[in-house]
Amino acid sequence: MALKEFSVSAARPLPVILLADVSGSMSVHGKIDALNRAVSEMLHVFVSEGTNRAEIQVAVVTFGGTAAVHQPLAPAREVTWESMTASGTTPLGAALDLTTGMLEDKTIVTSRAYRPTLVLVSDGQPNDEWEAPLERLLESPRASKAFRFAMGIGPDADLDMLRRFLADPEGRVFQAEDARQIIEFFRWVSMSVVSRSRSASPNATPSNVPELKPSVTGSTGDLLDGLEF
Amino acid sequence: MGIDMASKRVLRVVDERGTVYTLERKLGEGGQGAVFRVAGGRVAVKLYRVPPSAGAVARERLSAKLRQVRHLPIDDLPIARPLAMLAEPAVGYVMERLTGMVPFARMTDHPPDGVTAWYLETGGVRRRLSLLARMAVALQGLHSRGLVFGDLSPNNVFLSEDHTGEEVCFIDADNLCFESQPSRNAVYTPFYGAPEVVAGRSGVNTLTDVHAFAVMAFETLSLVHPFIGDWVSEGEPELEEAAVRGELPWVDDPGDDRNAASQGIPRDIVVSPLLMDLFQATFGPGRTRPTARPGVEAWPERLQTAADATVHCPECGGTFYASRSACPWCDRPRPSMVLARIRHWNADRREFVPIPGTRTTRGLKRPSPLLVVDEAGPRPLTRHHTHVGGRMSREAQVDLALVGRRLTVRARSEAARSWYLVSPDGGLHRLDTGEWVLDVQGPPWWDLHCGLTQENHRVVTFTHVPETP
Known part of the structure; x- marks a missing residue:
C-alpha cells in the first residue's frame, strides 16, 4: 500500500546570528566556557520551542585571531554544537563584514525570512579597522532592520563600540561581570527570539519580554526558560 | 514564596491555601502564558507571562476574573474550571485536571514530511470532524448563554490523547466574558485572532470566537491557514502581517486566486461542500465584514453530518467521504x-x-x-x-x-x-x-x-x- 503524499508549507526562517569574541582574553575566568554553555543552552531552547510557522536558524561568526564562520546558518534543530576556543586578537571589523555578507546573501537568508536577530558579544577592544565595516552593516538593507543585542563581558569591554552597534538610543548594552550573567544574557536573547517566533507578527519587536534586570538573582529553572515570564 | 527557585530542574508553585504543586512539563502555550501538567495529575496549572513589575496588577485582575467565572452558568460545558489562585510571586491559577488529554495543537502541528501517515494516525478526516463538531457544540453552549470564550486557539482546547478518543475540553476559562459587555480585551493567539482584533479595531466577541474556530477547523482539516496561501507563504514577512489583518484574499476565494494554496490537503478531500460554504462565508465576506460570518450554530450539524458521511478504508485505515469512489489516501476502491x-x-x-x-x-x-x-x-x-x-x-x-x-x-x-x-x-x-x-x-x-x-x-x-x- 502506497500512501499519497501531500506537501505542507515550510516554516518561515527566523535567523539569529551571533558574533562572538573568541580572542585570547576570553580564555580566562571561564568566560569562553560560560559562552559555550550559554549558546548550547540557547540552541536547546530554540529546538524545544520550535513552531510550525517560524523555524529559528542559527549562525555563529567568531573573531579571535581571524574572523570565521564557526557555524553556518542552519535550523537550530540541525545544529550539532561544537565548542568555540579562544585565542588571538580581536578582528571585529572582519567579523562585521562576514556578517553583512551573510545577511545580504539571499541564498543564505531568503526573502521569506523574518527580520534577523544579531547578537554581539565582546570582552575587549577591537584591533582591526571596525568603524567602516560597522557603517556598512548598519546601512545594508537587511542588517539595518535586524534586532540587535550586545553584551560586554568584564571591565575591559568596549562599551562605546557595543552601543554604536546597537545604534538605538533606547538600546542597552548588557554588562556581564561573571559567567552566570553571560548565561542570563543568552536566556534573555532566547526568550526574545522565542517570543517573536510565537507572536502575531514575528517580524515586529517583541512586546511582552520582561525587561532584563541584571540584578535579578537566581535562575527560574528549566521549565521557565524560554517562557517569557 | 510562590516560585521555588531552589531547584533548577523542578518548578514548584503554591496556591493561596498553601497547597504546593510540582509542575512536571508544559502542556501548551498560548498568548498569555503556559499550562503545565502537575505531578500526581489531579490538577493543571496555568502560569502567566508577566514582567515582575506588572505582577500585582495582573494578579488583581486575574483574581477578579476568576471570581466572576466561578458564578457563570457553565457547569454542563466541557471547560476546565479554575480552582484556586496561585500565591505570589507567581501569577496564575490551578484548574481542574485534564486526564489523558493533550492540546489540540497535536492536530495542527504536522511533521515536515510523512504528512499523510501522520494525518491518518492522528485520526484522519472522521476524527477531526467529530472533534471539531464537539468543539462547536461547546462553543455554541457558551454563545447561547451570552458568553464569549475570547482566546480560542489550538493551545486553549484539549482533546483525548488516545487517537480514537473524541473528548474535547476548553481550558482558558479566565478569558470568558459577557457578550453584552463589549470587551476591549484583545487577548488573542497569533494566527487565530480575527482580522479586526489583530488590526486593533475591535475587542473579542462571538464573531471573533467564530473566526478563531473556523481557522482551527480549516487548519485541522487541510493543514493550511486560510489566509496563508502561496502568495503569502513565499513572500516577505510583511505580507504575512497584512494577511492576518485580513487584507488579502483567502486561499480558496472563488473569485480571486492570487493567494491560492498549492500546499496542504486538497480541500475536496477533507472539506464537505456544506462546510466549504461556511468557510467561504467566514473567510470571504466575513474576512472584512464580521457580521457576514455564520454564527457558531451553523457548524455542529454540518461537521457531525460530514463525519457521519465518511467511510473507513480497509487498506490504509484512513477515512474519506463516501461520495468518493476511491480512497483519496491510497486509491483503493471504496469498500x-x-x-x-x-x-x-x-x-x-x-x-x-x-x-x-x-x-x-x-x-x-x-x-x-x-x-x-x-x-x-x-x-x-x-x-x-x-x-x-x-x-x-x-x-x-x-x-x-x-x-x-x-x-x-x-x-x-x-x-x-x-x-x-x-x-x-x-x-x-x-x-x-x-x-x-x-x-x-x-x-x-x-x-x-x-x-x-x-x-x-x-x-x-x-x-x-x-x-x-
Missing part, C-alpha cells in the same frame, strides 16, 4: 457500505418527508442526517439521527454493524426496543432486545421506524452500496 438515510414520517399526512428541509435564520441549509456503516466496526445511530429535535445528542439508540451484505441491528436504549423494522416484503418486526441480522441487498430496502405509525417519527432506510468495481 462496500450501508448508507443509513434518514427521513421523517408525517403521521397526519401519512407520508415520508425529507428532513429537515429547513433553513436557519441566516438562510443556511441544514444538512440531512445520515450515517455510513462500513465493515470496520459498529457505528451507533444516536438521538441526533433518530429523534426529531435530537440535534447533536450523542446518546446511542441503535448499534449498526456490517459484515458482507449482512447488517446487524441491535437496540441500545430502552426506547429503541419498541421501534420496529419493516422488511422488504412489508413484514413488521419489533426490535426488542435481540440482535437482528438483515440481508441488506435490496431494493426494496429494510426500514427502521423510530416510533409508531400514528406518531411523527424518524425512519432509517438501509441502502447497501457494493464495493466500487
Whole structure:
C-alpha cells in the first residue's frame, strides 16, 4: 500500500546570528566556557520551542585571531554544537563584514525570512579597522532592520563600540561581570527570539519580554526558560 | 514564596491555601502564558507571562476574573474550571485536571514530511470532524448563554490523547466574558485572532470566537491557514502581517486566486461542500465584514453530518467521504457500505418527508442526517439521527454493524426496543432486545421506524452500496 503524499508549507526562517569574541582574553575566568554553555543552552531552547510557522536558524561568526564562520546558518534543530576556543586578537571589523555578507546573501537568508536577530558579544577592544565595516552593516538593507543585542563581558569591554552597534538610543548594552550573567544574557536573547517566533507578527519587536534586570538573582529553572515570564 | 527557585530542574508553585504543586512539563502555550501538567495529575496549572513589575496588577485582575467565572452558568460545558489562585510571586491559577488529554495543537502541528501517515494516525478526516463538531457544540453552549470564550486557539482546547478518543475540553476559562459587555480585551493567539482584533479595531466577541474556530477547523482539516496561501507563504514577512489583518484574499476565494494554496490537503478531500460554504462565508465576506460570518450554530450539524458521511478504508485505515469512489489516501476502491438515510414520517399526512428541509435564520441549509456503516466496526445511530429535535445528542439508540451484505441491528436504549423494522416484503418486526441480522441487498430496502405509525417519527432506510468495481 502506497500512501499519497501531500506537501505542507515550510516554516518561515527566523535567523539569529551571533558574533562572538573568541580572542585570547576570553580564555580566562571561564568566560569562553560560560559562552559555550550559554549558546548550547540557547540552541536547546530554540529546538524545544520550535513552531510550525517560524523555524529559528542559527549562525555563529567568531573573531579571535581571524574572523570565521564557526557555524553556518542552519535550523537550530540541525545544529550539532561544537565548542568555540579562544585565542588571538580581536578582528571585529572582519567579523562585521562576514556578517553583512551573510545577511545580504539571499541564498543564505531568503526573502521569506523574518527580520534577523544579531547578537554581539565582546570582552575587549577591537584591533582591526571596525568603524567602516560597522557603517556598512548598519546601512545594508537587511542588517539595518535586524534586532540587535550586545553584551560586554568584564571591565575591559568596549562599551562605546557595543552601543554604536546597537545604534538605538533606547538600546542597552548588557554588562556581564561573571559567567552566570553571560548565561542570563543568552536566556534573555532566547526568550526574545522565542517570543517573536510565537507572536502575531514575528517580524515586529517583541512586546511582552520582561525587561532584563541584571540584578535579578537566581535562575527560574528549566521549565521557565524560554517562557517569557 | 510562590516560585521555588531552589531547584533548577523542578518548578514548584503554591496556591493561596498553601497547597504546593510540582509542575512536571508544559502542556501548551498560548498568548498569555503556559499550562503545565502537575505531578500526581489531579490538577493543571496555568502560569502567566508577566514582567515582575506588572505582577500585582495582573494578579488583581486575574483574581477578579476568576471570581466572576466561578458564578457563570457553565457547569454542563466541557471547560476546565479554575480552582484556586496561585500565591505570589507567581501569577496564575490551578484548574481542574485534564486526564489523558493533550492540546489540540497535536492536530495542527504536522511533521515536515510523512504528512499523510501522520494525518491518518492522528485520526484522519472522521476524527477531526467529530472533534471539531464537539468543539462547536461547546462553543455554541457558551454563545447561547451570552458568553464569549475570547482566546480560542489550538493551545486553549484539549482533546483525548488516545487517537480514537473524541473528548474535547476548553481550558482558558479566565478569558470568558459577557457578550453584552463589549470587551476591549484583545487577548488573542497569533494566527487565530480575527482580522479586526489583530488590526486593533475591535475587542473579542462571538464573531471573533467564530473566526478563531473556523481557522482551527480549516487548519485541522487541510493543514493550511486560510489566509496563508502561496502568495503569502513565499513572500516577505510583511505580507504575512497584512494577511492576518485580513487584507488579502483567502486561499480558496472563488473569485480571486492570487493567494491560492498549492500546499496542504486538497480541500475536496477533507472539506464537505456544506462546510466549504461556511468557510467561504467566514473567510470571504466575513474576512472584512464580521457580521457576514455564520454564527457558531451553523457548524455542529454540518461537521457531525460530514463525519457521519465518511467511510473507513480497509487498506490504509484512513477515512474519506463516501461520495468518493476511491480512497483519496491510497486509491483503493471504496469498500462496500450501508448508507443509513434518514427521513421523517408525517403521521397526519401519512407520508415520508425529507428532513429537515429547513433553513436557519441566516438562510443556511441544514444538512440531512445520515450515517455510513462500513465493515470496520459498529457505528451507533444516536438521538441526533433518530429523534426529531435530537440535534447533536450523542446518546446511542441503535448499534449498526456490517459484515458482507449482512447488517446487524441491535437496540441500545430502552426506547429503541419498541421501534420496529419493516422488511422488504412489508413484514413488521419489533426490535426488542435481540440482535437482528438483515440481508441488506435490496431494493426494496429494510426500514427502521423510530416510533409508531400514528406518531411523527424518524425512519432509517438501509441502502447497501457494493464495493466500487
